[in-house]
Amino acid sequence: MTKDGSGKGDKKAQQYGVTPQSTDFNDWYNEVVKKADLADNSPVAGAMVVRPYGSALWENIVRWLDDRFKATGHESLVFPTLIPMGFITKEADHVEGFAPELFTVSKIGTEVLSEPYVMRPTSETIIGHMWSGWLNSYRDLPFLHYQWGSVFRAELRTKAFLRTSEFFWHEGHTAHADEPEARAEVRQMLDIYHEFCRDVLALPVVRGEKTASERFAGAVATYSIEGMMRDGKALQSGTSHYLGQNFSKAFDVKFQTREQKEEYAHTTSWAISSRIIGAIIMTHGDDFGLIMPPRIAPIQVVVIPVGRKDNFDAMVQEGETLAAELRAQGLRVKVDRRDGVTNGFKYNDWELKGVPVRIELGPRDLEQGVVVVKSRNSDEKETLQRADAVSGMAARLDGIHDWLLERATTFLREHTLNVDSYDAFQTAIEAGNWVRAYHCGDAACEKSIKDDTKATTRNVPLDDAEFFSERGEGTCVKCGQPSAYGKRVIFGRQY
Amino acid sequence: MTKDGSGKGDKKAQQYGVTPQSTDFNDWYNEVVKKADLADNSPVAGAMVVRPYGSALWENIVRWLDDRFKATGHESLVFPTLIPMGFITKEADHVEGFAPELFTVSKIGTEVLSEPYVMRPTSETIIGHMWSGWLNSYRDLPFLHYQWGSVFRAELRTKAFLRTSEFFWHEGHTAHADEPEARAEVRQMLDIYHEFCRDVLALPVVRGEKTASERFAGAVATYSIEGMMRDGKALQSGTSHYLGQNFSKAFDVKFQTREQKEEYAHTTSWAISSRIIGAIIMTHGDDFGLIMPPRIAPIQVVVIPVGRKDNFDAMVQEGETLAAELRAQGLRVKVDRRDGVTNGFKYNDWELKGVPVRIELGPRDLEQGVVVVKSRNSDEKETLQRADAVSGMAARLDGIHDWLLERATTFLREHTLNVDSYDAFQTAIEAGNWVRAYHCGDAACEKSIKDDTKATTRNVPLDDAEFFSERGEGTCVKCGQPSAYGKRVIFGRQY
Numbered sequence: 001m002t003k004d005g006s007g008k009g010d011k012k013a014q015q016y017g018v019t020p021q022s023t024d025f026n027d028w029y030n031e032v033v034k035k036a037d038l039a040d041n042s043p044v045a046g047a048m049v050v051r052p053y054g055s056a057l058w059e060n061i062v063r064w065l066d067d068r069f070k071a072t073g074h075e076s077l078v079f080p081t082l083i084p085m086g087f088i089t090k091e092a093d094h095v096e097g098f099a100p101e102l103f104t105v106s107k108i109g110t111e112v113l114s115e116p117y118v119m120r121p122t123s124e125t126i127i128g129h130m131w132s133g134w135l136n137s138y139r140d141l142p143f144l145h146y147q148w149g150s151v152f153r154a155e156l157r158t159k160a161f162l163r164t165s166e167f168f169w170h171e172g173h174t175a176h177a178d179e180p181e182a183r184a185e186v187r188q189m190l191d192i193y194h195e196f197c198r199d200v201l202a203l204p205v206v207r208g209e210k211t212a213s214e215r216f217a218g219a220v221a222t223y224s225i226e227g228m229m230r231d232g233k234a235l236q237s238g239t240s241h242y243l244g245q246n247f248s249k250a251f252d253v254k255f256q257t258r259e260q261k262e263e264y265a266h267t268t269s270w271a272i273s274s275r276i277i278g279a280i281i282m283t284h285g286d287d288f289g290l291i292m293p294p295r296i297a298p299i300q301v302v303v304i305p306v307g308r309k310d311n312f313d314a315m316v317q318e319g320e321t322l323a324a325e326l327r328a329q330g331l332r333v334k335v336d337r338r339d340g341v342t343n344g345f346k347y348n349d350w351e352l353k354g355v356p357v358r359i360e361l362g363p364r365d366l367e368q369g370v371v372v373v374k375s376r377n378s379d380e381k382e383t384l385q386r387a388d389a390v391s392g393m394a395a396r397l398d399g400i401h402d403w404l405l406e407r408a409t410t411f412l413r414e415h416t417l418n419v420d421s422y423d424a425f426q427t428a429i430e431a432g433n434w435v436r437a438y439h440c441g442d443a444a445c446e447k448s449i450k451d452d453t454k455a456t457t458r459n460v461p462l463d464d465a466e467f468f469s470e471r472g473e474g475t476c477v478k479c480g481q482p483s484a485y486g487k488r489v490i491f492g493r494q495y
Numbered sequence: 496m497t498k499d500g501s502g503k504g505d506k507k508a509q510q511y512g513v514t515p516q517s518t519d520f521n522d523w524y525n526e527v528v529k530k531a532d533l534a535d536n537s538p539v540a541g542a543m544v545v546r547p548y549g550s551a552l553w554e555n556i557v558r559w560l561d562d563r564f565k566a567t568g569h570e571s572l573v574f575p576t577l578i579p580m581g582f583i584t585k586e587a588d589h590v591e592g593f594a595p596e597l598f599t600v601s602k603i604g605t606e607v608l609s610e611p612y613v614m615r616p617t618s619e620t621i622i623g624h625m626w627s628g629w630l631n632s633y634r635d636l637p638f639l640h641y642q643w644g645s646v647f648r649a650e651l652r653t654k655a656f657l658r659t660s661e662f663f664w665h666e667g668h669t670a671h672a673d674e675p676e677a678r679a680e681v682r683q684m685l686d687i688y689h690e691f692c693r694d695v696l697a698l699p700v701v702r703g704e705k706t707a708s709e710r711f712a713g714a715v716a717t718y719s720i721e722g723m724m725r726d727g728k729a730l731q732s733g734t735s736h737y738l739g740q741n742f743s744k745a746f747d748v749k750f751q752t753r754e755q756k757e758e759y760a761h762t763t764s765w766a767i768s769s770r771i772i773g774a775i776i777m778t779h780g781d782d783f784g785l786i787m788p789p790r791i792a793p794i795q796v797v798v799i800p801v802g803r804k805d806n807f808d809a810m811v812q813e814g815e816t817l818a819a820e821l822r823a824q825g826l827r828v829k830v831d832r833r834d835g836v837t838n839g840f841k842y843n844d845w846e847l848k849g850v851p852v853r854i855e856l857g858p859r860d861l862e863q864g865v866v867v868v869k870s871r872n873s874d875e876k877e878t879l880q881r882a883d884a885v886s887g888m889a890a891r892l893d894g895i896h897d898w899l900l901e902r903a904t905t906f907l908r909e910h911t912l913n914v915d916s917y918d919a920f921q922t923a924i925e926a927g928n929w930v931r932a933y934h935c936g937d938a939a940c941e942k943s944i945k946d947d948t949k950a951t952t953r954n955v956p957l958d959d960a961e962f963f964s965e966r967g968e969g970t971c972v973k974c975g976q977p978s979a980y981g982k983r984v985i986f987g988r989q990y
Contacts, residue, residue, distance in 0.1 A: 081647075150576055
């Protein structure tokens with residue numbers, strides 16, 4: 001068997017205790033999250049505890065994105081976690097979208113508050129309020145702001161990283177003097193998200209615009225990147241919104257133009273959250289556990305000293321020497337120093353955690369100047385000259401990245417079907433695919449499809465998206481009316 | 496005049512609008528925070544908004560400390576922001592300490608909670624709860640954990656960075672098999688904080704143990720670093736607590752020892768918060784505004800292209816070239832590209848923001864291959880060969896660091912008085928000093944001093960602290976009983 005999910009996993013999985021994906025994808029996910037030490041349940045309804053391995057992964061995600069935001073001229077700020085309840089109700093669509101999910105703070109110390117606060121579900125409102133105080137002239141613009149932090153939206157059924165009442169994200173917020181500049185920002189950030197997914201996480205994602213009924217509460221236009229999980233469901237992996245002047249009018253964010261007129265700012269917001277970890281798990285994982293994309297992996301190479309009782313400490317020292325050589329190349333390396341467990345246990349533990357490359361180092365290897373190397377995406381162990389293993393490691397990791405991206409891209413293409421009848425639509429969705437179909441653009445029609453199939457529109461791919469961007473016209477797959485959007489829309493079930 | 500606060504400031508301050516420290520230290524602080532774009536008031540009672548310049552400073556603080564925590568084997572985790580109310584009440588001293596300050600969440604969506612949550616004032620309780628599930632054997636120990644995030648403690652009178660209902664920090668939490676190892680951890684972290692203050696922030700701080708009445712709620716022993724502000728008040732700048740088995744007993748954090756016995760873990764916690772930014776402002780600032788310690792400064796060098804209308808763009812380009820040469824040395828450099836304001840405005844703006852070094856670059860300088868350099872701690876402009884200015888910049892910044900540390904150390908020593916009578920004690924405190932006095936160690940006696948003078952014990956310096964560590968015996972400065980602690984205790988008014 002190969003590692004792409006075709007069979008052998010079952011026995012090994014039973015032995016080491018991970019339910020195969022094909023048996024129950026949901027169980028597989030929950031077990032991997034726990035056993036790989038990514039996260040644990042918490043005593044707070046709907047919230048998780050992120051454990052060190054998950055936290056290290058998130059930190060790498062934060063650092064890459066943060067560097068990119070700064071490189072594109074954005075500045076971080078820190079806004080309060082609480083928002084006056086009255087702010088949320090100022091933008092009509094916004095309150096409708098978020099009211100059912102709000103955490104309400106009604107008492108501080110012994111004082112019962114006359115106007116309660118809410119824990120932020122997102123920060124457009126309070127940021128709009130602050131901007132209105134900071135903005136005077138067109139010379140002050142653009143505001144290119146973002147913050148990292150937690151947000152709070154009540155969830156009934158929790159699933160680590162994917163659906164938690166408290167989750168972690170950055171929220172970008174920008175204000176511009178005119179619509180074209182604001183829309184260019186919206187696109188820039190969507191493209192950065194796309195680049196991050198493809199080039200760092202090895203996730204193929206489809207860039208497109210959301211249909212009206214799937215827009216962010218209060219947005220004029222919402223764009224998303226959508227990824228396909230190995231069960232065929234979609235995960236919205238990042239969003240970028242053009243908010244028009246909706247929030248600036250609600251919060252009086254106006255400025256004097258070059259021509260001395262008063263104008264409301266055009267604003268945007270954009271976010272990637274800790275859900276992206278769910279996408280990594282469900283796009284790359286297999287029956288042995290996680291496969292960490294090498295460029296974001298907390299541990300890129302694990303060195304396993306293979307010794308007996310009498311020479312184990314010496315082999316650990318040799319392992320550290322080898323690790324130092326790898327680290328000198330800028331790689332993130334761990335030496336497994338545990339002496340209370342078998343080598344077999346260690347091998348499976350690091351496979352479960354998805355470390356891209358394992359190096360086994362035994363006394364005989366040391367004498368012969370070789371090491372045993374195993375890539376997580378291959379069944380083969382290779383015996384290599386030690387110097388070659390070290391000098392070739394960066395290229396090996398790049399190769400694993402390419403392999404993951406190609407595998408996921410093939411999977412995405414194979415499970416996205418062009419469909420022109422509603423029967424075929426329903427069959428395709430039921431079988432765990434996305435479908436590409438013409439649609440009339442009517443929200444009620446969209447809803448009837450959702451009611452029938454649980455599939456929603458994912459997005460309308462941009463003209464220059466790598467996938468599914470061809471223009472065309474047809475009739476609505478559900479109601480037969482002429483198609484909207486000038487191309488097929490992607491439908492799928494989603495997380 | 497020199498920049499150490501002896502006079503000329505007044506006129507300039509009036510002109511550019513900062514109240515001199517000597518006129519009103521509190522006004523000076525608030526104006527500097529706002530005008531230097533560090534922070535702003537928010538519409539949420541007790542909470543601030545940290546603006547880009549303040550956020551960049553905090554990010555540098557976070558990064559240095561985070562790297563150090565990881566280098567000493569600590570792992571980050573993310574625990575929920577909310578804590579079940581019932582957890583807080585489990586450790587008796589803990590609830591007594593925090594109950595008056597709690598933010599209570601009693602409604603989620605439309606559901607009124609039967610047991611409310613609190614927004615964390617600190618996380619010992621929920622972390623203890625999780626640990627009890629993770630800990631089985633001595634082999635699992637130590638747990639070396641920390642997290643970055645916001646905490647919430649109601650404050651009536653807000654002061655940016657110093658006293659806000661929401662503030663930012665890391666909280667370290669560790670669990671150990673025995674007391675000596677736990678105490679060594681407590682000391683290690685205190686020493687890291689000390690090193691950070693001295694070597695990165697140029698802040699001299701006194702390491703010592705808190706007296707019993709100033710301990711953290713639930714701790715066996717609390718250690719602190721204490722800094723002196725330029726108004727003579729103390730700022731507790733970091734704490735490290737030995738919690739004994741108090742929290743592990745409350746949360747059942749126990750393990751099987753090597754000898755197969757059951758034992759409760761010995762735990763620690765430690766923190767530095769966003770208050771440290773207040774310490775930077777109030778230790779180094781002068782009548783012109785901030786002075787950023789060079790090693791943490793968001794901008795270490797600002798380049799000001801000095802041009803006229805017809806050659807301004809060209810000078811900006813030259814400024815960028817110079818900035819690139821400085822950045823190639825790893826320095827953080829900004830080019831002031833604003834063209835709507837005068838050079839004088841720019842000079843004062845960057846002095847207010849405390850940028851350690853300013854370089855002025857004019858067309859004639861360019862022809863002659865020189866630049867004009869001004870260090871923030873000097874009144875002199877120097878004309879230097881461009882290459883020398885670049886190659887000497889790192890050393891210049893180190894020199895400013897040393898100057899700041901020495902100035903603050905001299906100030907600390909000069910304003911800490913040995914006192915042996917209660918009259919002298921009161922006079923010294925009233926005049927804005929710390930005092931070193933013998934004390935009986937009785938909490939009621941300590942309280943009566945506080946009631947008289949508003950001065951509290953800061954700490955009892957460790958035997959190997961750089962300041963005020965000499966051992967000795969005497970009689971209590973207040974009540975005349977024999978002294979405790981084996982040395983003089985530091986008293987002072989505090990923020």
